[in-house]
Amino acid sequence: MNVPLLDVHKHIETMRPALMAALEQVVGHARFIMGPEVQQLEDEIRQYTGAKHAIACASGTDALLLSIKALGIGAGDEVITTPFTFFATAGAVANAGAAPVFVDIKNDTFNIDPDAIEAAITKNTKAIIPVHLFGQSADMGRVMEIAKKHGLAVIEDAAQSIGATYKNRMTGTIGDTGCFSFFPSKNLGGIGDGGLVTCNDDKLAETLTLLRQHGAHQRYYHDIIGTNSRLDTLQAAALLAFLPHLDRWAKQRAAHAALYTESFSDIPEIITPACAPDRNHVYNQYTIRVPNRDAFQAYLTEKQVGCAIYYPVCLHLQKCFVHLGYVEGQLPLSEQAASQVISLPVYPELSAAQQEYVISSVRAFFGK
């Protein structure tokens, strides 16, 4: 058997009639730029998340960059974030001209450690970017408390966590802005790139809307310097067709995750993902830790079990951030996670037979 880590083809096949009808509609009206589906998607995401505003944009990366710029953060400013995330989290900070400041993570959730944030605050600190990694919220209670105490903005990187909650509030609606991605591998994945920012502040929403479209209130009248970061109408139409299925997909992911966790419970070498009691995990990734990770990965690959390392190199040790002066060993829990994690197939369409095969392969490696 061959079980891919992710099966976008199978996923899209289940949605094909609704997807093709949605695309037909757009081809019919031909309003490819900012057509009616874009605003409709924004409305539906507002309703889904409970955020006051939703501003669609070109990617999750842009959602972060637009947020940073809308909050007035740039040269000379520092933004505290985690080094154990996808590059875009810190890349957006650097692209805005500010400096990312990395602090360590919590061992159990892989998310930013609130205790480490406070120690990293300087007079130049302007914001915190918690990432809800793999589909589980960071400790937003503590993050918001620290931000409030020090007058910092909070930009939530919710690229992997649409639908995940912290104390019954949707991730992405707790900080100043929430940044979502519709990259095809995300829980709400489009048929190409896409992103969205949520926020509750009217003024901030207005600035984000301006920044998305060259800073123009009215065509050819530019109040501020923005960019082109619109979401294509075709993407919005596809996402509208998918959105009603998002919660069902999350339930299927969670059921797969629960079966893995139970099936590995008698293997002491495997640390299964922890889920804090006040949060729900939407499992964009099912990520375990194993001591002999590289041998384990080679074994799974030989067995044709799809797996991947998210993420093999922490951001504070990336070549492009050498000038920031971090050294190996400085953020030990993040570095240890990078050497131990491996993600297994958890996509909604994973069949019982496929998951049985993944489980028996994993168990066999550990002599079970």
Ligand SMILES: *Cc1c(COP(=O)(O)O)cnc(C)c1O
């Ligand atoms: C995917 C992702 C992004 C970037 O989203 P894109 O749509 O690919 O630009 C940012 N942060 C995290 C944590 C992500 O997983």
